[in-house]
Amino acid sequence: MPSASVKLENQGSQETLDPFHKVMTLVEKKIRNLDKRKNKLEQYRVDLRAGKALNEDQQQAVNNYDNVVANLELVRELSQQFASILTDHNKQMKKQLKREQAEKQQEEISKIKEILKIQEVLQQMGQEEARTDFLAGSNGAVEITAEKLESLDLLYFNFNLSLACGIHGGP
Known part of the structure; x- marks a missing residue:
């Protein structure tokens, strides 16, 4: 049974x-x-x-x-x-x-989107035309100093380095 x-x-x-x-x-x-x-x-x-x-x-x-x-x-x-x-x-x-x-997967996707946006902005800041516009304050760009641009370059370098090493926890 x-x-x-x-x-x-x-x-x-x-x-x-x-x-x-x-x-x-x-x-x-x-x-x-x-x-x-x-x-x-x-x-x-x-x-x-x-x-x-x-x-x-x-x-x-x-x-x-x-x-x-x-x-x-x-x-x-x-x-x-x-x-x-x-x-x-x-x-x-x-x-x-x-x-x-x-939900967790959606959160991860959102984090990755933010990282990609930041990476794109920093990459654009490295373009010669954009750098010239920011240094001169022309074409609608806010005028910033060369030291601040160098700080952004350093941030971009460290950001990419941390992504490459897999130690970046998010934006």
């Missing part, structure tokens, strides 16, 4: 299981114990029908057969419901993880 229990992905140590998996493990254990008890009681019933004498404890156990079967059915039903809840929970967690990964 197939078991209604959920197979745990992590059969390792109990400490690593989340509380829900611990509950599922407990329920599975209860199902196994009730199954064993039911089978033992069925054997007592067979023995009783065959005319074998049972002691008082065994006779009381046989009288509780219906209760054991009812408990077993109840625990199996609960196990199925718990499994369904766990499946739904896992689906939700996967969706949330996907969402978080997409």
Whole structure:
């Protein structure tokens, strides 16, 4: 008879299981114990029908057969419901993880766009025509000193160096 229990992905140590998996493990254990008890009681019933004498404890156990079967059915039903809840929970967690990964990827893309914009601006500042316009303050460019242009050149060099080395954390 197939078991209604959920197979745990992590059969390792109990400490690593989340509380829900611990509950599922407990329920599975209860199902196994009730199954064993039911089978033992069925054997007592067979023995009783065959005319074998049972002691008082065994006779009381046989009288509780219906209760054991009812408990077993109840625990199996609960196990199925718990499994369904766990499946739904896992689906939700996967969706949330996907969402978080997409957001993280979008953040990375935004950072890369900013880096490329800064790199383009600094590269344009290195063009001779742009340098002349900024030094003279002509063609709509703000007038800046040669030292500031050299600082921008140094920034551009360091920016590209950090990108090449992979140590740049963002703009």
